[in-house]
Amino acid sequence: MQITAYGSAGEVTGSNSYIQTDDGTGFLIDFGLFQGSPAIEAANYAPIEFDPSKLAFVILTHAHIDHSGRLPMLVKGGFRGPIYLSYPTRDLLEALLIDSAEIQLEESDPLYTEEDVWKTLALTYPVAFNDPINHGDIAISFHQSGHLLGSAFVKLRLEEKTITFSGDVGRYRNNFYPDPAPIGPTDIVVSESTYGNSFHRKKIDAYHELLETVIEKFRQGQTIIIPAFSVGRTTEILHGLRQLAEQTGRLNELDQIPTYLDSPLGLKALEIYRERQDYLSASFDEKYLSGPNVHLLQDPGESYSLDKKTHPKLIISSGGMAQGGHITHHLEAFLPHETTTVIFVGFQAEETVGRAILEGLPVIIGERPVEVQAEIIPISGFSGHGDRDDLSEWIATGSPQRILLGHGEPEVLIDWQAYLASQGYQVDILTRSEAITL
Numbered sequence: 001m002q003i004t005a006y007g008s009a010g011e012v013t014g015s016n017s018y019i020q021t022d023d024g025t026g027f028l029i030d031f032g033l034f035q036g037s038p039a040i041e042a043a044n045y046a047p048i049e050f051d052p053s054k055l056a057f058v059i060l061t062h063a064h065i066d067h068s069g070r071l072p073m074l075v076k077g078g079f080r081g082p083i084y085l086s087y088p089t090r091d092l093l094e095a096l097l098i099d100s101a102e103i104q105l106e107e108s109d110p111l112y113t114e115e116d117v118w119k120t121l122a123l124t125y126p127v128a129f130n131d132p133i134n135h136g137d138i139a140i141s142f143h144q145s146g147h148l149l150g151s152a153f154v155k156l157r158l159e160e161k162t163i164t165f166s167g168d169v170g171r172y173r174n175n176f177y178p179d180p181a182p183i184g185p186t187d188i189v190v191s192e193s194t195y196g197n198s199f200h201r202k203k204i205d206a207y208h209e210l211l212e213t214v215i216e217k218f219r220q221g222q223t224i225i226i227p228a229f230s231v232g233r234t235t236e237i238l239h240g241l242r243q244l245a246e247q248t249g250r251l252n253e254l255d256q257i258p259t260y261l262d263s264p265l266g267l268k269a270l271e272i273y274r275e276r277q278d279y280l281s282a283s284f285d286e287k288y289l290s291g292p293n294v295h296l297l298q299d300p301g302e303s304y305s306l307d308k309k310t311h312p313k314l315i316i317s318s319g320g321m322a323q324g325g326h327i328t329h330h331l332e333a334f335l336p337h338e339t340t341t342v343i344f345v346g347f348q349a350e351e352t353v354g355r356a357i358l359e360g361l362p363v364i365i366g367e368r369p370v371e372v373q374a375e376i377i378p379i380s381g382f383s384g385h386g387d388r389d390d391l392s393e394w395i396a397t398g399s400p401q402r403i404l405l406g407h408g409e410p411e412v413l414i415d416w417q418a419y420l421a422s423q424g425y426q427v428d429i430l431t432r433s434e435a436i437t438l
Contacts, residue, residue: 053078061167088150146170183398196416206381
């Protein structure tokens with residue numbers, strides 16, 4: 001049996017791992033979009049390195065587009081097998097892929113269409129957590145990974161081995177998603193490595209800083225703009241701010257701030273979070289997703305009209321790296337003004353608009369240069385990925401004989417490998433397009 005990573009090896013997007021068993025059965029774990037600079041995203045247009053029509057099945061660990069965004073390309077290539085995934089992931093996947101297809105229409109060479117998306121969704125086969133199913137001789141089970149609504153790590157039993165694929169592992173004690181479930185007995189773990197060489201601040205500390213900053217900047221008469229990833233982050237930020245404000249006796253202050261959630265995809269995700277809240281932690285309460293001064297913008301006209309309103313306000317808008325989405329026209333309108341504060345709550349990749357704003361580089365939005373007079377504030381600590389401590393804690397629940405590392409930048413992978421080796425594990429790093437025998 002062999003595994004070949006055709007993405008997310010020495011990088012953090014484009015997740016897909018191809019497994020071929022000794023009897024020739026081939027299947028795939030995830031098939032996501034490459035995201036970031038134009039050079040990175042060019043990989044989305046490269047020929048697929050295996051024959052999709054010969055895949056027996058696909059497993060999707062969670063809905064984020066860097067894990068799911070190329071699934072319709074498999075169907076275009078002839079894949080007709082089942083796509084196994086959790087129930088909440090199926091709900092989020094529909095919203096994400098339709099949104100992605102709409103974005104593709106803006107490209108001269110779209111990767112796929114909405115018709116391709118519906119053909120893909122017709123192949124989905126939702127599976128409950130902790131409820132094993134069989135595909136032929138291969139046993140498959142999904143388990144809570146704590147990264148996103150419905151996110152899972154997946155255990156496979158085949159050829160007398162148990163192999164665990166991490167997907168993306170979340171953070172322990174994060175007050176929104178449940179802790180990652182214990183792995184249990186396993187021979188091999190294929191683990192993500194995004195923050196394998198670093199440590200996060202406590203998420204509650206990040207929310208304290210965010211709440212204080214938002215209230216203080218509003219008092220100063222500022223318009224506050226938070227670029228946020230549509231699925232997950234927009235819901236988490238709104239919920240976290242209002243929950244903490246209530247716990248600290250500052251909800252009346254927060255309610256004085258006109259708050260606009262401007263993300264069509266984010267609003268769809270918010271409704272799915274409400275419907276699937278039994279998959280979230282016990283501290284989740286849907287009352288924190290609304291408020292007397294919280295406005296959920298449903299119409300594009302409302303979004304653009306917001307740019308003409310000069311009163312102090314908080315805008316949480318789609319486009320975490322400011323590469324696309326409604327955040328782009330808000331930034332174009334408000335960045336030139338000293339009465340604006342932009343708060344970044346997520347990672348900004350190189351060669352993105354968000355990174356340019358953060359580093360004080362020239363900002364180009366829609367091919368137009370934009371002057372920046374706004375105050376720019378990064379606040380760290382909101383990542384949904386586990387850090388070294390979280391990943392170590394999770395791996396220790398399985399005591400694997402061997403670990404394979406992917407989903408990380410090269411220097412992170414080397415550091416993370418060295419640390420795990422110092423703990424007594426046998427560790428290898430996945431290299432893109434190179435097969436490893438399991």
